[in-house]
Amino acid sequence: xxxxxxxxxxxxxxxxxxxxxxxxxxxxxxxxxxxxxxxxxxxxxxxxxxxxxxxxxxxxxxxxxxxxxxxxxxxxxxxxxxxxxxxxxxxxxxxxxxxxxxxxxxxxxxxxxxxxxxxxxxxxxxxxxxxxxxxxxxxxxxxxxxxxxxxxxxxxxxxxxxxxxxxxxxxxxxxxxxxxxxxxxxxxxxxxxxxxxxxxxxxxxxxxxxxxxxxxxxxxxxxxxxxxxxxxxxxxxxxxxxxxxxxxxxxxxxxxxxxxxxxxxxxxxxxxxxxxxxxxxxxxxxxxxx
Numbered sequence: 001x002x003x004x005x006x007x008x009x010x011x012x013x014x015x016x017x018x019x020x021x022x023x024x025x026x027x028x029x030x031x032x033x034x035x036x037x038x039x040x041x042x043x044x045x046x047x048x049x050x051x052x053x054x055x056x057x058x059x060x061x062x063x064x065x066x067x068x069x070x071x072x073x074x075x076x077x078x079x080x081x082x083x084x085x086x087x088x089x090x091x092x093x094x095x096x097x098x099x100x101x102x103x104x105x106x107x108x109x110x111x112x113x114x115x116x117x118x119x120x121x122x123x124x125x126x127x128x129x130x131x132x133x134x135x136x137x138x139x140x141x142x143x144x145x146x147x148x149x150x151x152x153x154x155x156x157x158x159x160x161x162x163x164x165x166x167x168x169x170x171x172x173x174x175x176x177x178x179x180x181x182x183x184x185x186x187x188x189x190x191x192x193x194x195x196x197x198x199x200x201x202x203x204x205x206x207x208x209x210x211x212x213x214x215x216x217x218x219x220x221x222x223x224x225x226x227x228x229x230x231x232x233x234x235x236x237x238x239x240x241x242x243x244x245x246x247x248x249x250x251x252x253x254x255x256x257x258x259x260x261x262x263x264x265x266x267x268x269x270x271x272x273x274x275x276x277x278x279x280x281x282x283x284x285x286x287x288x289x290x
Contacts (some may be wrong), residue, residue, distance in 0.1 A: 009036070096152075111183055124179055129151060130185065140257055160172045
């Protein structure tokens with residue numbers, strides 16, 4: 001079984017993306033790794049080069065900053081596809097990870113087993129992972145329904161598959177959802193754990209690839225992101241991936257959350273009730289479990 005890792009990145013240092021940690025977290029599962037490195041204003045390329053010269057291949061790309069590509073974050077999907085289309089023909093799977101996602105080492109064996117189990121079943125297009133979304137600091141995770149709970153991160157090396165919308169997930173053929181098997185593993189999402197000024201700078205940059213209304217909403221904010229404007233969090237009681245140890249040590253801000261504070265809307269509460277007690281799922285899912 002051959003597995004190729006893929007990701008895309010731009011300005012990892014400038015916006016504090018733990019992309020090196022992301023790559024290292026799944027590298028033991030990968031025979032090779034393709035990184036689409038966009039035109040950056042920092043030393044992102046050097047960081048990628050320093051990880052593993054034997055496995056990693058860098059594709060230098062230039063992001064399309066035209067208005068058309070700034071509709072719904074389309075450029076993120078385009079950059080993802082550049083990496084995926086470069087996956088060698090003899091690879092069975094592509095393991096996709098974004099620059100702010102990390103997998104705990106305890107999931108390496110279950111994921112490898114799942115890839116082996118479903119490798120020859122052509123009805124399975126990919127593997128579906130669980131998610132933990134960290135917010136404010138490395139001690140809290142988002143628990144409201146607005147955080148996506150699952151997403152596809154291992155896809156079959158079938159070039160009819162493509163990145164969907166803003167690279168959140170994947171589709172195939174004529175906008176068809178992928179058939180997936182759940183895997184007993186979590187992806188840890190650290191996109192909302194940054195020093196408040198860097199978080200705001202990252203949001204101002206990322207919203208430039210969405211609608212003008214989104215950008216104006218962010219630009220009207222202060223220079224420091226207000227982490228207190230969150231609906232509901234829970235304390236994280238587990239351990240972080242070992243590759244994140246140094247990154248976590250560099251944390252230089254404080255965020256505390258009142259655990260009794262809960263602002264879930266009536267609509268979200270109704271969705272949770274329907275799914276938990278009646279088995280009726282009204283949440284959006286960009287996949288089809290088979």
